[in-house]
Amino acid sequence: MYAIIKTGGKQYRVEAGLKLKIEQIPAEIGSELSIDQVLMISDGDNVSMGKPLLSGASVKATVLNQGRHDKVRIFKMRRRKHYQKHQGHRQNYTEIQITGISA
Template sequence: MYAVIKTGGKQYRVASGEKIKVEQIAAEVGQEIVFDQVLAVGNGAELKVGTPLVAGATVTVKVVSHGKHDKVRIFKMRRRKHYQKHQGHRQQFTELEIGAIKA
């Protein structure tokens, strides 16, 4: 069984037992969170798609850790103008372990 959930402005296809990294969520490590924004639920060949959400569907997850992704380097340059700009960014994430999917 799998589900498509929405969090942090993105959509994720999740199954029970998986670990995913999502945009940072304000929650303690070890805390359980229930996502109620479930867009679709599938079980084998059967697929239930919401309009826009599946009524009564929830996904329970456990917060495993918080961290930062690898650095993304930004380099801007204008040729022949003696302009160069270096910049970097590390996006924060929360790692989640998927528990029960209820449809």
């Protein structure tokens, strides 16, 4: 059984027991959260799709960690114009583990 959820402007295919890093959610480590934006649930041959969301469906998850991704380096340069710009970015994330899918 798997589901497709939407969180942080992105869509993820999740199953029970899966660990994934999503956009940062303000939650304590070890707390339970419920994701209500479920787009699709598949259980073998039974596929339920929402228009755009499934009503009454939710995915339960446990917060494992709050952290930051590796640094992404941004370098801009105009040749022969004596212009160089260095910049870096680290995106925050929340690591969750899916505990259950309910339709």
